[in-house]
Amino acid sequence: MYRIVEKNRLTPEAVFLRVEAPRIARRRKAGQFVVLRVDEQGERIPLTIVGSDPEAGTVTLVVQEVGTSTRKLGRLKAGEAILDLTGPLGHPTEVKKWGRVACLAGGIGTAEVLPVVEAVRAAGNTTLAIVGARSRELLILEEEMRAAADGLYITTDDGSYGRHGVVTDVLLALINDGAVPDRVYAIGPVPMMKAVADLTRPYNIPTVVSLNALMVDGTGMCGCCRVTVGGETKFTCVEGPDFDGHQVDFAELVQRQKIYLGQEKSSLEKFEESCGGCRIR
Amino acid sequence: MKTPRQKMAEQDPQVRISNFNEVPSGFTPEQAQKEAARCLQCKNAPCRSGCPVEIDIPAFILAIKEGDFAAAREKLLETNSLPAVCGRVCPQEDQCEKVCVLAKKGEPVAIGTLERFAADWEGEEPPSPPAAGPEKAKVAVIGAGPAGLTAAADLARMGYRVTIFEALHQPGGVLVYGIPEFRLPKSIVFAEVEKVKKMGVKLELNQVVGATLSLEELFESGFQAVFVGTGAGLPRFMGIPGENLNGAYSANEYLTRVNLMKAYRFPEYDTPVIRGKKVGVIGGGNVAMDSARTALRLGAEEVSIVYRRSRAEAPARIEEVHHAEQEGVVFRFLTLPLRYLDDGKGWMEGMECQKMELGEPDDSGRRRPVPIEGSEFTIDCDLAVVAIGNDPNPLLPRALPELKLGWKGTIETDPETGATSIPGVFAGGDIATGAATVIEAMGAGKKAARGIDRYLSRYTISPRG
Ligand SMILES: Cc1cc2nc3c(=O)[nH]c(=O)nc-3n(C[C@H](O)[C@H](O)[C@H](O)COP(=O)(O)OP(=O)(O)OC[C@H]3O[C@@H](n4cnc5c(N)ncnc54)[C@H](O)[C@@H]3O)c2cc1C
Ligand SMILES: Cc1cc2nc3c(=O)[nH]c(=O)nc-3n(C[C@H](O)[C@H](O)[C@H](O)COP(=O)(O)OP(=O)(O)OC[C@H]3O[C@@H](n4cnc5c(N)ncnc54)[C@H](O)[C@@H]3O)c2cc1C
Numbered sequence A: 001m002y003r004i005v006e007k008n009r010l011t012p013e014a015v016f017l018r019v020e021a022p023r024i025a026r027r028r029k030a031g032q033f034v035v036l037r038v039d040e041q042g043e044r045i046p047l048t049i050v051g052s053d054p055e056a057g058t059v060t061l062v063v064q065e066v067g068t069s070t071r072k073l074g075r076l077k078a079g080e081a082i083l084d085l086t087g088p089l090g091h092p093t094e095v096k097k098w099g100r101v102a103c104l105a106g107g108i109g110t111a112e113v114l115p116v117v118e119a120v121r122a123a124g125n126t127t128l129a130i131v132g133a134r135s136r137e138l139l140i141l142e143e144e145m146r147a148a149a150d151g152l153y154i155t156t157d158d159g160s161y162g163r164h165g166v167v168t169d170v171l172l173a174l175i176n177d178g179a180v181p182d183r184v185y186a187i188g189p190v191p192m193m194k195a196v197a198d199l200t201r202p203y204n205i206p207t208v209v210s211l212n213a214l215m216v217d218g219t220g221m222c223g224c225c226r227v228t229v230g231g232e233t234k235f236t237c238v239e240g241p242d243f244d245g246h247q248v249d250f251a252e253l254v255q256r257q258k259i260y261l262g263q264e265k266s267s268l269e270k271f272e273e274s275c276g277g278c279r280i281r
Numbered sequence B: 001m002k003t004p005r006q007k008m009a010e011q012d013p014q015v016r017i018s019n020f021n022e023v024p025s026g027f028t029p030e031q032a033q034k035e036a037a038r039c040l041q042c043k044n045a046p047c048r049s050g051c052p053v054e055i056d057i058p059a060f061i062l063a064i065k066e067g068d069f070a071a072a073r074e075k076l077l078e079t080n081s082l083p084a085v086c087g088r089v090c091p092q093e094d095q096c097e098k099v100c101v102l103a104k105k106g107e108p109v110a111i112g113t114l115e116r117f118a119a120d121w122e123g124e125e126p127p128s129p130p131a132a133g134p135e136k137a138k139v140a141v142i143g144a145g146p147a148g149l150t151a152a153a154d155l156a157r158m159g160y161r162v163t164i165f166e167a168l169h170q171p172g173g174v175l176v177y178g179i180p181e182f183r184l185p186k187s188i189v190f191a192e193v194e195k196v197k198k199m200g201v202k203l204e205l206n207q208v209v210g211a212t213l214s215l216e217e218l219f220e221s222g223f224q225a226v227f228v229g230t231g232a233g234l235p236r237f238m239g240i241p242g243e244n245l246n247g248a249y250s251a252n253e254y255l256t257r258v259n260l261m262k263a264y265r266f267p268e269y270d271t272p273v274i275r276g277k278k279v280g281v282i283g284g285g286n287v288a289m290d291s292a293r294t295a296l297r298l299g300a301e302e303v304s305i306v307y308r309r310s311r312a313e314a315p316a317r318i319e320e321v322h323h324a325e326q327e328g329v330v331f332r333f334l335t336l337p338l339r340y341l342d343d344g345k346g347w348m349e350g351m352e353c354q355k356m357e358l359g360e361p362d363d364s365g366r367r368r369p370v371p372i373e374g375s376e377f378t379i380d381c382d383l384a385v386v387a388i389g390n391d392p393n394p395l396l397p398r399a400l401p402e403l404k405l406g407w408k409g410t411i412e413t414d415p416e417t418g419a420t421s422i423p424g425v426f427a428g429g430d431i432a433t434g435a436a437t438v439i440e441a442m443g444a445g446k447k448a449a450r451g452i453d454r455y456l457s458r459y460t461i462s463p464r465g
């Protein structure tokens, strides 16, 4: 059992969790993730390790509640426990001194990009964070991001905060101003990562994306997470999650994320029905 | 008149294809005693040499004949830590029963079914193992499959303090994630694991060695030897077009969803699985049979096994092929998939195949399948399960560059002791041999336990000065 020592609600659809997992806290690096199972009936789901405190033996996770598993997780209180949790999985993000690095994120990706921004900056790069949210109330970790990056740009789809628009608008403006990054890192919904890769391709800016393929075990045993990169099949959990954005077959990734749409919906309906009762607790 | 070989009762094929309950129900005590009485109690007992874990077969059978079922179970547990598993999934027809003297007349003693009967016998608890004498060294076992569980149990019996580190959230390896409930109920596996734990073995789940903790950390924290039993968990694909379409699974993914994650009970359990109407399973081994029979139980109307060689070359156990046929699985031998067909929306709609014929023998001694020009045809299917084999799990070897690897990434070991190229590190089971059998993995675990004992005895005896 992995005890939750702290829980904060960040937005109506995202929570922050600090969880006891001493071995993972000690070994994790930026870009790695855990796979967890909330309870006995639970699925195994992947979540990025947003941060860790090796002394306290805790890791932090930020969860967007989109379906049954993430809702179940969002419902747990501090002091309660997650049944199973393993990691750190996946290759750490490659970090070198490149010069100027732009890290783009959308939605919950803002949490996932935070450890990358920290690691990239620690390696001596001028690190710009460009984060987007649908609206102001859904923006997360603004303070943390401001502290971690050399410069922070915020966009909202509805213009309620920061720049009205999307993250690629900022990147394009930087490029047009002659402030071309030496490397770009993007993490978020697939359409956003694809847009970033499409934007940087003509400029030949090396662009790394962190793919959110569906997963089961997370240890290379099932092939559920396979993606096509440069015409070859790769297992995201053990060969990724970071890949060359200019080589990824995004259309296939989008397609594969839809495999269980119908079942995810019926599972969520059943869960919400059963929850009429659990709210009383 | 001579007693014929006894048979277990089985669920009717038409009934069982709509449930996940075990197919055969085991011997009744009367049947078991009757079958045990057929054993000739041979002095040289050839059956024993056919058993990779050296069970004293005539002795346990004699105990059944005499009605002392608890003693029979004890006898099994002396050498086999997982008899209820072995009694269900071992290919006895290629091992002990193949060399039983009665096999010459076509009806060997049903050693496997008797093993299952005795192992399942619920009498008084077996006495706990003798308390270990002076405490011996700490040994780490990586992987809780049959190889790791056997090595751990044997080492604990010798007095070592053993901890198993398992990557998944449940112990058992392929026994829990691969082999389906209807062939090996998970409650049986967990009961066997409990017995191993009662011997003092500690079990730590969710520990991916090479990720959660490293081998160096294990040695630093006081473990003096390590046994690696991480199995052959890397699914192979054919690399043909359409393999990543929605509706294409590796057998590992399909079976893991259904067995480990209990997707057959969705939405009570949260993990979903595609329920194909027309299912094509590619391969000819046990894994293919398990996948095909699982598809039927998940409501498929038509399930075919697509195998490029002929029936004679199929590596699956005869019993499994027979069960699959009884349940209505269609076999398409000498058929090779060339590509999967897209319905235009990213989902599987069929597979284009080619007919094959048998040519000259290949390296494996089996006749090589050769394509017949112009024989292409299409099989309709909305789900394809690729069951063409698994390679050794590369996760741990990758984290240990100094470990010497062999063919296809297997760990090179001394087959007698399990020793690897790194002192103090031993290995066995599918990670050393490539995908094989439960009992061979257990045999390797057993040998490695002895190898570790010898290594550590040498290690603790200080050199004479
Ligand atoms: C390496 C990796 C790291 C991740 N890190 C985080 C993280 O830090 N925080 C976080 O909130 N989420 C993260 N995700 C996504 C998270 O795993 C999924 O949101 C979760 O599995 C959904 O489960 P569910 O049962 O709640 O929803 P489901 O009912 O399974 O799905 C609900 C909706 O979410 C979509 N969805 C499901 N799985 C994914 C996925 N893997 N990626 C994108 N969309 C998905 C579905 O298509 C569906 O529309 C990560 C995914 C990967 C592969
Ligand atoms: C579907 C299917 C059906 C089969 N049917 C039969 C049958 O009827 N009869 C038969 O005899 N054989 C059968 N087999 C083969 C048999 O199951 C295997 O040969 C046997 O399980 C191998 O045992 P093992 O202990 O070497 O490995 P596994 O059973 O594969 O166990 C390895 C364990 O190590 C864990 N692990 C891997 N990497 C790490 C790591 N880095 N850290 C920690 N843990 C790790 C894995 O999670 C797993 O639990 C079948 C196999 C399959 C897939």
Ligand code: SF4
Residues within 6 Å of the ligand: B038, B039, B040, B041, B042, B045, B046, B047, B048, B057, B058, B099, B100, B101, B102, B109, B111
């Ligand atoms: S060879 Fe057959 S008959 Fe002889 S002891 Fe073994 S099981 Fe009995």
Ligand code: FES
Residues within 6 Å of the ligand: A214, A215, A216, A217, A218, A219, A220, A221, A222, A223, A224, A225, A226, A235, A236, A237, A238
């Ligand atoms: S999630 Fe199973 S192989 Fe990647």
